[in-house]
Amino acid sequence: MEGDVVQMGAYIGAGLACTGMGGAAVGVGHVVGNFLSGALRNPSAAGGQTATMFIGIAFAEALGIFSFLVALLLMFAV
Amino acid sequence: MASEAHGAEEGGLVFHPMDQFIVKPLFGDGPIAWYTPTNVTLWMGLAVLAIIALLVLSTSKRAIVPSRGQSIAELAYGFVYKMVEDVAGKDGVKYFPYIMTLFMFIVCANFLGLIPMSFTTTSHIAVTVVMAMAVFLTVTILGFYLHGASFLKLFWISSAPLALRPILALIEVISYFVRPVSHSIRLAGNMMAGHAVIKVFAAFAAITAIAPLSVLAITAIYALEVLVSFIQAYVFAILTCVYLKDALHPHH
Amino acid sequence: MATETHSATGDGLADAVGVDTHAAADAAPGMPQLDFSSFPNQMFWLVVTLVVIYLVLTRVALPRIAAILAERQGTITNDLAAAEDLKAKAVEAEAAYNQALADARTEAQAIVAKAKAEIQADLDVAIQKADAEIAAKSAESEKAIAEIRAGAMDSIKVVATDTAAELVAVLGGKADDKAIGSAISDRLKG
Numbered sequence: 001m002e003g004d005v006v007q008m009g010a011y012i013g014a015g016l017a018c019t020g021m022g023g024a025a026v027g028v029g030h031v032v033g034n035f036l037s038g039a040l041r042n043p044s045a046a047g048g049q050t051a052t053m054f055i056g057i058a059f060a061e062a063l064g065i066f067s068f069l070v071a072l073l074l075m076f077a078v
Numbered sequence: 079m080a081s082e083a084h085g086a087e088e089g090g091l092v093f094h095p096m097d098q099f100i101v102k103p104l105f106g107d108g109p110i111a112w113y114t115p116t117n118v119t120l121w122m123g124l125a126v127l128a129i130i131a132l133l134v135l136s137t138s139k140r141a142i143v144p145s146r147g148q149s150i151a152e153l154a155y156g157f158v159y160k161m162v163e164d165v166a167g168k169d170g171v172k173y174f175p176y177i178m179t180l181f182m183f184i185v186c187a188n189f190l191g192l193i194p195m196s197f198t199t200t201s202h203i204a205v206t207v208v209m210a211m212a213v214f215l216t217v218t219i220l221g222f223y224l225h226g227a228s229f230l231k232l233f234w235i236s237s238a239p240l241a242l243r244p245i246l247a248l249i250e251v252i253s254y255f256v257r258p259v260s261h262s263i264r265l266a267g268n269m270m271a272g273h274a275v276i277k278v279f280a281a282f283a284a285i286t287a288i289a290p291l292s293v294l295a296i297t298a299i300y301a302l303e304v305l306v307s308f309i310q311a312y313v314f315a316i317l318t319c320v321y322l323k324d325a326l327h328p329h330h
Numbered sequence: 331m332a333t334e335t336h337s338a339t340g341d342g343l344a345d346a347v348g349v350d351t352h353a354a355a356d357a358a359p360g361m362p363q364l365d366f367s368s369f370p371n372q373m374f375w376l377v378v379t380l381v382v383i384y385l386v387l388t389r390v391a392l393p394r395i396a397a398i399l400a401e402r403q404g405t406i407t408n409d410l411a412a413a414e415d416l417k418a419k420a421v422e423a424e425a426a427y428n429q430a431l432a433d434a435r436t437e438a439q440a441i442v443a444k445a446k447a448e449i450q451a452d453l454d455v456a457i458q459k460a461d462a463e464i465a466a467k468s469a470e471s472e473k474a475i476a477e478i479r480a481g482a483m484d485s486i487k488v489v490a491t492d493t494a495a496e497l498v499a500v501l502g503g504k505a506d507d508k509a510i511g512s513a514i515s516d517r518l519k520g
Binding site: 096101116118122126133134142148155156174176179180201203205266270 | 360361362363364365367368369370371372373374375376377378379380382383384386387388390391392394395396397398399401402405
């Protein structure tokens with residue numbers, strides 16, 4: 001019974017950790033959206049900045065991956 | 079408790095979504111020693127063969143007008159070369175073979191991992207941590223070797239107000255040491271997440287009522303995963319270039 | 331663990347699909363990624379793989395692709411140079427053609443001018459000749475006319491003298507030749 005409570009907590013924690021992915025989604029969307037609006041204003045400069053955009057996406061997404069990892073750890077490894 | 083959670087009574091799933099990542103010996107059931115040929119060995123070997131087929135066999139004709147395979151090889155070469163040149167600068171070009179090695183391995187391993195029933199070597203933290211730590215140590219040692227103690231100026235942002243600099247330096251140091259962590263977990267996490275989600279939907283396909291939906295979802299996620307496979311390899315390589323640039327030119 | 335209903339579903343599904351669930355998963359901890367016993371194995375094979383890829387790339391693949399790209403660049407440069415040469419030649423040929431055309435045109439113009447001059451000269455000579463002839467003829471004619479006129483005058487004088495003498499004689503007068511002659515001369519002048 002006691003183990004069940006711990007597991008319940010772990011699962012609830014895993015679910016809560018998944019909200020972090022929403023933040024990552026917002027971040028990635030923000031990066032790409034701003035890139036796109038800038039690129040449409042100045043299309044000639046857009047090509048050179050694609051790499052920068054991907055770096056930005058990678059940084060924003062890493063944090064979402066961290067929350068996903070926390071969720072997985074809570075699910076399977078705690 | 080962990081092993082308990084994976085009995086046959088696992089909630090709703092026919093097979094466990096993480097089963098695909100289990101490292102198994104290729105022959106027999108014995109314990110896994112460091113030299114045992116496992117499915118890791120098999121799929122890494124296949125990645126090597128894929129790279130040889132792509133970059134060596136397809137270019138064996140050395141045609142002026144390239145065949146399909148040769149133009150893929152040339153595209154890959156030009157893509158990575160330009161990335162290194164653009165991000166790390168002209169003097170980063172001599173590290174191009176290392177970055178090309180990492181990029182080709184990750185791309186091939188990711189794509190091979192998308193074959194059904196295959197094993198994704200890059201979804202393992204052990205694998206990505208080795209690569210990320212190799213990059214981190216190389217870059218750090220290279221920075222100190224090239225610039226000596228002045229490499230530490232990377233953390234001391236001289237364009238910021240003096241009062242802020244210690245705080246910024248602290249943040250920079252922390253973010254510097256988080257680099258290998260995020261670098262490795264990003265790749266492993268992306269691959270793991272995608273494959274696990276596909277497996278979860280595959281388990282739902284056993285329920286007749288939602289099977290068509292689940293097959294559609296698998297198709298959609300598979301397409302996304304193809305994209306992610308390439309983008310993650312690209313991101314890994316480009317971050318390596320960024321770190322390399324910091325080592326070559328630590329002064330902002 | 332999960333709820334009873336879920337586990338029941340799970341069992342049912344497992345039976346339905348006939349999957350032998352988790353023979354391996356029971357042995358491994360929850361996440362295979364955190365199964366530290368397999369780490370040395372993975373790391374070892376990863377290092378082997380990376381070294382092999384590195385050797386293949388640096389010994390064979392990259393130099394070869396670089397050579398192919400350089401060769402293609404060279405070919406393209408050569409072809410461009412050849413094209414540039416041909417273009418220069420074409421321009422040259424066009425200039426030569428234009429030159430020939432201009433030469434031919436000036437020559438033609440010269441010939442035309444010459445022909446025109448010759449014709450003009452011939453024409454002038456002919457006109458001159460014709461003019462001279464005409465002048466000679468008209469002088470001759472004038473002379474003839476003058477002779478005729480002089481002849482006619484004399485005839486008229488003779489006829490008039492004779493007629494006047496006759497008339498005077500008929501009228502019964504005595505013809506004075508001298509008086510008649512002067513009268514006729516007066517009349518003819520008047």
